[in-house]
Amino acid sequence: MNWSLTIDKALPRPLRIILRGVGQVFFCCNAVTGLIFLVALFIGSVTAGAAATVGVISSTVAAYLLGFSEDDIDAGLYGFNGTLVGPCLFLFLEHSPQLWLYVVLASILSSIVLAALMRILHPYNVPASTSPFVLTCWMFLVAVYAFDSFTRGPILPPPGIPTVVTGVGAIPAEVWFTALTKGIGEVMFADSVVVGILFLTGIAIVSWRGALMALSGAFVGVIVPMLFGANQNLIEMGLYAFNPVLTMMALGWVFLKPSGKSAVLAILAGILTVVCQAGLASFLTPIGLPTLTFPFVLVMWMFLFAAGKSKYWSGPAAK
């Protein structure tokens, strides 16, 4: 897909870096893909698009001012965590003018956490991925209990004691398409079929294997929770799918040498991601936090650390 890389290279550097930052949410170091993602976000919700823009700019500029690696900044690696911080805080907290400041502060922190984790993980050739976004947003979301200037929104799970699942049932055939596409959209908090399709398109521009893995991850994130008897509504909204989508892309396409073997590993990892997500959700219930993409991060970390001990797996590819 050379044409998109040609456009990517022709763009002015600041714009290219910012758009690549958005693209890196799905591991795509490509400004055209980033642009498609950003347009999709704006289509889903103008606020989400604006928050993502503020986030990606804040985290990238912070990385530049703090003197982190220019190569990493150029590749958009200091952008995707900020891209996620913005829509996340605007989805889960009540909107207010000062929330924009909160997004900027959290995006800056996400770049510092990324640099810290890169330093720790680099010798193992394991990426920090979206963990800075998750850790930062957990801290900022749960801090809100103590601050009168910010308010928890109705979408945040209320704090409490974990309870047994209700509302279990097979999802009807006509809902599958919705569940699969929303599963891809929910990676950036978009509860929308159109956004999901646009995200998948953006990925396909860069790599067919990447798009296939994303779609397979969505399938795993619908079938496995159905077999395990998870809540039907969550499955239909793609809320069990966005983590396996990322896990399968990471292991089946980006960080292991692509092969039949790595595809099988990716499926196994996708299945385990579903269990991990259900478990982590219960862990977080007493403080009323969502899992965000940490199930993906945890499972990917385990598989990539373990890859270094295997004689069969190809060790992780470059970041």
Add this chain to the structure above:
Amino acid sequence: MNWSLTIDKALPRPLRIILRGVGQVFFCCNAVTGLIFLVALFIGSVTAGAAATVGVISSTVAAYLLGFSEDDIDAGLYGFNGTLVGPCLFLFLEHSPQLWLYVVLASILSSIVLAALMRILHPYNVPASTSPFVLTCWMFLVAVYAFDSFTRGPILPPPGIPTVVTGVGAIPAEVWFTALTKGIGEVMFADSVVVGILFLTGIAIVSWRGALMALSGAFVGVIVPMLFGANQNLIEMGLYAFNPVLTMMALGWVFLKPSGKSAVLAILAGILTVVCQAGLASFLTPIGLPTLTFPFVLVMWMFLFAAGKSKYWSGPAAK
């Protein structure tokens, strides 16, 4: 005890590996000891024995298929976490046909987590020990809230807010023997005097010092909680003892050079393990999870990491 090693070496390789895997639960790389443990488990409960068998085979075969170190597999290191996963899930969850699948999946994950942690901990010469079992089982046990196909059993602590201890009292002299032997049995979830005695026998075949440390750990796990005023019932069931048993074996026999000094360190570590267990139990109360063997893991890790900074302690011996 050469005769048991002679038998160990004479066995066909797959059988030897599987039985060593069971033996490694108590740090014994010896198929005869593993066989005694497995027989004891079946005596305690046929289901527990079968679950341990499925677990040890799943985790070992997974390690083989994933291409992890043959030397480690031969030593049974990829077996003991699976051995524990099986009885753990069958003790704490309601029995059902699909629970066997759950055990297989968790055992596979335990091998991946073990490889990952080995890669991280190896440069420090610190073992992962049973941490993969604990982390995997916590995730699988707490995930069950979200899945209709699996049900929490009555033995799992209900989720809630930690409360102050009740039912405190000195345990009568005639119960000591029960408490001590059950303390050893509970390492593999066996609430049984006979199983505990068989476990101790299996250890004694390999090392008198190992058996002495196990017994001393059980003593620490009865006396210290009594002095601190812990729940009498828990002490009598050996539930404060199985963690100090492992801590004292690990530090007093396996991972530090055996000496009078390391015995003293092992006793100190055993006492701290009791505090750590009480603390961790409170930490896990809001989500309704048991500590499993993590108190042992945490205290052992602290002591072995610290050993590398000491001019007196012998650094950890080989895994």
Add this chain to the structure above:
Amino acid sequence: MNWSLTIDKALPRPLRIILRGVGQVFFCCNAVTGLIFLVALFIGSVTAGAAATVGVISSTVAAYLLGFSEDDIDAGLYGFNGTLVGPCLFLFLEHSPQLWLYVVLASILSSIVLAALMRILHPYNVPASTSPFVLTCWMFLVAVYAFDSFTRGPILPPPGIPTVVTGVGAIPAEVWFTALTKGIGEVMFADSVVVGILFLTGIAIVSWRGALMALSGAFVGVIVPMLFGANQNLIEMGLYAFNPVLTMMALGWVFLKPSGKSAVLAILAGILTVVCQAGLASFLTPIGLPTLTFPFVLVMWMFLFAAGKSKYWSGPAAK
């Protein structure tokens, strides 16, 4: 300030080590400063002073007996965690004779945890700082639920589900002085203006920049929570300030090369420490634990790990 170092060097070695251990709570390797801190503690409360003395002696002697680095012991590095353990347990638990034993046990553990963390963090040139104190005290405080021989005091936050802040309001001008000085005093649990002033004096003897950073941290810990709408009472008691005090001292004075740039970074880190403290407090609500100084530790760790990835920041200075 040569005179204080002259006295420091003239003292008998055991006394110097113990007093330096107290001084290291505020990063001051200086026995005179340590003496001022200890006198201040006794002025605040005789029990707190005695508990700190028992703690610092226990942790230091333990480090000596366990054979840890003499250089580190001489610098008081094995003293400051014990210094904090003592007053912490005596503040949050009901007083009893056996509590002294508990303090000794926890102080010993804090030295082992410090050695372990030093071994892990040393290659990154990142200090363990007060993390051994925090981790040890969390474990010992939360263990008390299970032990009849120890009782939670009324100051410990009751376990429960996090709730939205109440009692918000700007603090009146005449309370600022109280809030700032108590913010410094609360580093060692002293709810006292006089103690805070003495602490600041002790720091100023060693370094004007250190004292300036401490005071700036206290300002950040009053202004930022006011802007965010935190509980007025907590702000007035300096309970939002003691963590930024430590963060700003660590980054603006001790561990980064002092410059205008590191001062700006220290302010940013101070602000983030406030968010981190509010977040961590909510995280710990279900088990009824205080944050202690972990917000400072977390933010400092992130910044110092990240410093190694920056071309502008001076890497951390020697411990």
